[in-house]
Amino acid sequence: MKTEKEKMIAGEMYNPMDRGLVEDRKQTRLLLKAFNDTAEDQLSERGRIQKTLLPNASKDLYLQPPFYCDYGFNMKVGKRVFFNFNCVVLDVAPVSIGSRTMFGPNVQIYTATHPLDHKERSSGVEYAKSIVIGEDVWIGGSAVICPGVTIGDRSVIGAGSVVTKDIPEDVFAASNPCKVIRVLKEN
Template sequence: MKTEKEKMLSGELYNALDEELADERLHARLLIKELNDSREDEVQKRKGILDDLLPNARKDLWIQPPFYCDYGTNIYIGEKVFFNFSCVVLDVMPVTVGSRTVLGPNVQIYTATHPLDFKERASGLEYAEPINIGEDVWIGGSAIICPGVTIGDRSVIGAGSVVTKDIPSDVFAAGNPCRVIRKLE
């Protein structure tokens, strides 16, 4: 029989109130509190916190606190990635961010979702879909990346966009819902 964590990571309905998952979220929340309370000149302290919170990130990651996530362990980050102020990553399933990608302030990345059927939703079970963001992507401030989305390499997402569907490589896309505006040269 699968654990709730195994169900969560395989995209099945799972119980988020499971003790193992609650303990992992608590661990992440305590680290996030330390990170967000740290001072700008406490570079080594921040590095140590990020090493623990985001074990699957390259060491040259730059996060400008405050930062928020569910688990941290489901976030995979390439080299030279930048998260500006107040980014949120609901990493119930894997979130992959390619090298040299830049996220503006208040970018929100949501893998977590809930059943559309109200009876199923009322059961308290939820599920998630992974998100993949390519290399050399720029995501403008306050953009929202919805569950299951892939954003191709070198694309730009306009500020305030709500990305509900995959975006190909080498395009500028914007809007709510986000759509391709033009190809990039």
Template sequence: MPTEKEKMLAGELYNALDEQLSTERTNARILLQQLNNADPADTETLNRTLKALIPNAGQDLWIQPPFYCDYGYNVEAGDKVFFNFNCVVLDVMKVTIGSRTLFGPNVQIYTAMHPVNHAERAAGLEFAQPIVIGEDVWVGGSAVICPGVTIGSRSIIGAGSVVTRDIPEDVFAAGNPCRVIRTISDI
């Protein structure tokens, strides 16, 4: 029989109050508290805390505290990824972020979902869908990226957008719901 964590990572209904998952979220909260309260000049402590919180990150991950996530280990980031102030990543499932991707302040990335069926919700069950964000993407402030979305490389998501569907490469997309406004061409 699969564990609740195995079910979570497989995108199946699982019990988020499972003891193992609760312990892992608590451990992430401890690291987040260290990160969010660290002396900004103490880069050694910041880097050590980031590596413990998000072990699957490339070189030069830069996060402006405060930052929040569920587990941290489900975030896979390339090199030189930047999160501005007050970002939230609900990484119940894998969040893959390409190198040199930039997130404005207050960006929210949600893999977690709750069942439509009220009885399943009342039973405390939830599930998730992964998110993939390509390389060299810029996500404007206060954008929300919903479960299961893929954003193509080099695209820009306008501030305040709610991304509910996949966005192709090399486009500017914005709105609620987010839609492609125009293509981007290098000058």
């Protein structure tokens, strides 16, 4: 029989009030509080906390506080990734971020979702869908990445966009809902 954590990571319905998951989120919140409270000249302390908070991230990940996530362990982050101020990653399901990807301020990445049926939703169960963001991607400020989305390598997402469907590689996409505006060409 699967644990609630195993069901959560697998994208199955699970109980978020499971004692183990509540404890995991509490520990993450404590690490986030410590990280977000560091001063600009406390880079070694930030690095130490960041390594514990995001064990599957490259050492050269840069998080500009404040930063928020649900668990941290569900994020796989490539080299030289940059998160600007006030980004949120609800990493209930796995989130994979390719190398050299940049996030503007206030970007929101949501794997968590809820049943559409009100009776099922009111029971308290939820589920999540993994998100994959390729390499060399730029996500503009205040964009929202919805559950289950894949964004292809080298694509750019315009500020304020709401990404509800997959975006191919090498495109500029924007709007609500986000759609491809044009193909990007290499110089």
